[in-house]
Amino acid sequence: MALKRDHEKRPLWVCPDGHIFLEAHTPLYTQAYDFLVAIAEPVARPEFVHEYRLTPFSLYAAVAVAIDTESIIRVLNRLSKVEVPEGVNTFIRDHTQRCGKAKLVLKRGRYYVESPHPDVLRALLKDREIETARIKGDDEEEGEAGGEFIQSEAAQEMDANLEFKQLAAEAEGGGDDDDQVMHFKVSSEQVEAVKRAALSMDYPLMEEYDFRHDVTNPNLPMQLKPNTKIRQYQEKSLRKMFGNGRARSGIIVLPCGAGKTLTGVTAASTVKKSTLVLCTSGVSVIQWKYQFQLWTDIPEKNIACFTSDTKDAINPDACVLITTYSMLSFSGRRAADVELIINQIRNREWGLMLLDEVHVVPATMFRKVLNICNAHCKLGLTATLVREDDLISDLNFLIGPKLYEANWMDLTAGGYLANVQCVEAWCPMTAEFYREYLNESINHRKKELLYVTNPNKFRTCEFLVQYHQERGDKIILFADNVFALRRYSELLGIPYIYGGTREAERQRILGLFRLNTLVNCIGLSKVGDTSIDIPEANVIIQVSSHFGSRRQEAQRLGRILRPKANMGEGFNAFFYTLVSTGTSEMFFSAKRQQYLVDQGYTFKVHEPNLRVGVAVERESQLLPCLVEVVADLVEHANAMQNSKLKNKAAELDLLATVLNSDTDKADDEENEVLERTAVDAIDDMSLGRAKVQRRTGNMSELSGAGGARYVEFAANATDKVIARERQEKSKAALFKMRYSKKA
Ligand SMILES: Nc1ncnc2c1ncn2[C@@H]1O[C@H](COP(=O)(O)OP(=O)(O)OP(=O)(O)O)[C@@H](O)[C@H]1O
Numbered sequence: 001m002a003l004k005r006d007h008e009k010r011p012l013w014v015c016p017d018g019h020i021f022l023e024a025h026t027p028l029y030t031q032a033y034d035f036l037v038a039i040a041e042p043v044a045r046p047e048f049v050h051e052y053r054l055t056p057f058s059l060y061a062a063v064a065v066a067i068d069t070e071s072i073i074r075v076l077n078r079l080s081k082v083e084v085p086e087g088v089n090t091f092i093r094d095h096t097q098r099c100g101k102a103k104l105v106l107k108r109g110r111y112y113v114e115s116p117h118p119d120v121l122r123a124l125l126k127d128r129e130i131e132t133a134r135i136k137g138d139d140e141e142e143g144e145a146g147g148e149f150i151q152s153e154a155a156q157e158m159d160a161n162l163e164f165k166q167l168a169a170e171a172e173g174g175g176d177d178d179d180q181v182m183h184f185k186v187s188s189e190q191v192e193a194v195k196r197a198a199l200s201m202d203y204p205l206m207e208e209y210d211f212r213h214d215v216t217n218p219n220l221p222m223q224l225k226p227n228t229k230i231r232q233y234q235e236k237s238l239r240k241m242f243g244n245g246r247a248r249s250g251i252i253v254l255p256c257g258a259g260k261t262l263t264g265v266t267a268a269s270t271v272k273k274s275t276l277v278l279c280t281s282g283v284s285v286i287q288w289k290y291q292f293q294l295w296t297d298i299p300e301k302n303i304a305c306f307t308s309d310t311k312d313a314i315n316p317d318a319c320v321l322i323t324t325y326s327m328l329s330f331s332g333r334r335a336a337d338v339e340l341i342i343n344q345i346r347n348r349e350w351g352l353m354l355l356d357e358v359h360v361v362p363a364t365m366f367r368k369v370l371n372i373c374n375a376h377c378k379l380g381l382t383a384t385l386v387r388e389d390d391l392i393s394d395l396n397f398l399i400g401p402k403l404y405e406a407n408w409m410d411l412t413a414g415g416y417l418a419n420v421q422c423v424e425a426w427c428p429m430t431a432e433f434y435r436e437y438l439n440e441s442i443n444h445r446k447k448e449l450l451y452v453t454n455p456n457k458f459r460t461c462e463f464l465v466q467y468h469q470e471r472g473d474k475i476i477l478f479a480d481n482v483f484a485l486r487r488y489s490e491l492l493g494i495p496y497i498y499g500g501t502r503e504a505e506r507q508r509i510l511g512l513f514r515l516n517t518l519v520n521c522i523g524l525s526k527v528g529d530t531s532i533d534i535p536e537a538n539v540i541i542q543v544s545s546h547f548g549s550r551r552q553e554a555q556r557l558g559r560i561l562r563p564k565a566n567m568g569e570g571f572n573a574f575f576y577t578l579v580s581t582g583t584s585e586m587f588f589s590a591k592r593q594q595y596l597v598d599q600g601y602t603f604k605v606h607e608p609n610l611r612v613g614v615a616v617e618r619e620s621q622l623l624p625c626l627v628e629v630v631a632d633l634v635e636h637a638n639a640m641q642n643s644k645l646k647n648k649a650a651e652l653d654l655l656a657t658v659l660n661s662d663t664d665k666a667d668d669e670e671n672e673v674l675e676r677t678a679v680d681a682i683d684d685m686s687l688g689r690a691k692v693q694r695r696t697g698n699m700s701e702l703s704g705a706g707g708a709r710y711v712e713f714a715a716n717a718t719d720k721v722i723a724r725e726r727q728e729k730s731k732a733a734l735f736k737m738r739y740s741k742k743a
Pocket residue numbers: 229230231234254255256257258259260261262383531558559562
């Protein structure tokens with residue numbers, strides 16, 4: 001690949017296989033990043049060079065936000081250090097030519113197929129099903145909305161950047177087309193058939209909501225409060241959604257703690273129509289309501305919650321209703337009052353549907369929810385577009401394409417997220433525990449318990465708790481295994497929360513943790529992975545986790561990502577994973593970290609006999625005292641005078657308790673109480689409990705987390721299969737297969 005003469009000024013390398021590398025230190029980084037994230041999937045974004053990949057879905061998403069084929073090719077070529085290979089141009093043309101040429105728009109309660117290209121409408125009308133669905137004799141012309149959108153100060157600053165404007169204008173050149181838009185009306189009963197038929201002709205219909213001209217649905221009396229200022233990345237993501245004055249359905253990906261809730265609230269206050277918010281738990285429902293009231297002036301009578309504990313009256317005019325996926329998708333017998341509310345939800349038109357933690361909900365649950373609710377526009381919000389099964393692709397079709405994905409490291413550099421030091425401490429098993437671990441007659445649950453309660457791990461944890469408490473830090477101890485959580489908490493003398501903890505007790509413990517300077521460490525089971533908002537926490541010590549779940553790892557990290565008071569002073573939050581060496585935990589740990597590594601996090605691995613970790617490049621940024629501690633972690637721990645496991649007798653006592661424990665009972669207790677929502681269902685599929693056949697490739701293509709290192713057992717083979725599949729499947733086949741399967 002020959003370099004262009006002025007290649008130094010250009011930030012991209014475009015490779016013949018569709019991989020694109022972005023130099024993160026160039027002056028045009030921000031502009032190139034905005035463009036790339038719109039057209040390609042991020043693969044890995046470490047500190048200096050980021051890797052992206054063009055995929056059919058990423059190009060579909062680009063077209064969905066009104067970037068046309070020739071603009072993609074032109075801007076890519078402008079930013080590239082080398083001439084863009086002809087194969088890449090062909091790939092872009094092949095996968096964008098027909099996408100976005102036609103839209104399905106709901107206006108004043110009527111569905112229209114719209115296109116600025118008369119030949120596309122003519123081609124569509126040649127299909128019998130579409131022709132039958134067409135309602136003739138409607139020549140109503142629609143004007144274009146002005147596209148007025150809430151502008152934050154940050155956005156205005158960005159607009160001042162002329163270079164960006166020029167690139168963005170080129171990249172978003174497709175917008176003009178809407179001026180000469182043509183349409184035909186279709187019967188609302190046959191919308192599904194029209195979508196299917198259009199898809200079979202390779203014209204997937206983009207869905208948009210012309211909310212400004214919707215006079216059928218009443219307006220929601222809700223404005224952002226004057227002091228509410230959305231941040232630059234929140235504004236950018238919303239511009240992708242409201243780019244042409246309408247609301248596009250799709251997914252926004254923002255890191256944990258970056259403010260997805262306010263992004264959703266701003267979307268709702270822009271659309272100003274009835275909004276249905278779907279959360280994963282009752283605690284999230286309460287937090288969403290709180291944030292609606294914090295950021296907007298919504299009257300109390302216009303906001304309602306619907307959970308197993310709370311069943312507020314739903315305002316018959318416009319309202320915000322916040323509920324959980326499980327409340328809507330539950331298929332057993334419902335109580336009469338619940339049934340009544342479900343019917344109210346079913347029988348009204350929702351302007352916007354906000355889907356929180358969208359990646360954790362299985363497709364079957366989504367279908368049920370989507371069947372119940374009639375929403376003009378769907379916005380999915382997530383921190384980790386990553387799942388351990390292959391179902392991420394379903395989101396593209398059930399909700400819409402990914403509209404925006406923020407870069408974790410950029411947000412950290414901008415002071416919006418805490419700067420986290422990640423450490424993986426390897427703790428050797430003690431001889432007695434290891435002997436039992438290797439004993440073939442011991443079942444896998446007990447083996448898991450043995451490596452979690454390994455005395456060396458316990459002492460390392462004990463040491464870290466003590467060390468960070470002395471620094472005045474607030475510590476969360478994460479243990480998935482409830483038996484281990486209890487043992488650790490009892491030995492450390494800390495309160496803990498698990499599935500069986502009553503709500504009042506949970507609130508009491510969290511309150512103490514937040515406000516009481518004497519309670520600086522709490523234990524959490526997986527109920528604390530999401531939804532528990534403790535911005536004060538700045539240290540996580542993870543002693544047991546759910547197999548290789550990358551989602552869980554990222555969400556746990558999210559608990560300490562809230563910006564800290566001492567921003568700008570190097571690392572101000574610490575994420576420790578304690579791993580027992582020579583056990584299966586080592587394998588799971590590497591897999592769990594992959595998503596965060598791809599986001600640019602460096603895990604400093606501490607081996608007891610290897611004083612310098614593998615990721616030494618950030619060593620200098622460590623707090624001086626921590627350098628010393630990390631270098632001698634296990635040695636320090638073992639030298640502790642006041643350890644609760646101070647001698648062999650105490651270790652053997654623990655071993656006996658573990659071997660005689662009824663671990664199944666403890667786990668069952670947790671599972672009984674935990675609402676078995678999507679989170680469990682997905683993770684059960686991850687490792688160890690997989691009930692599904694693992695297919696190769698699809699998820700990584702879509703989630704951007706698809707390094708060979710993630711796909712288990714046969715990385716090279718997997719890559720070959722993906723490459724072959726890609727060659728074999730035409731874009732048409734891809735869409736047909738995906739959609740017709742779901743239809
Ligand atoms: N524009 C903003 N201005 C001020 N504070 C903000 C803004 N956006 C978000 N925040 C604050 O940041 C914190 C995190 O927001 P939020 O709970 O929405 O994060 P999240 O992305 O949903 O995180 P998680 O995935 O962990 O639930 C909240 O305390 C919120 O009030």
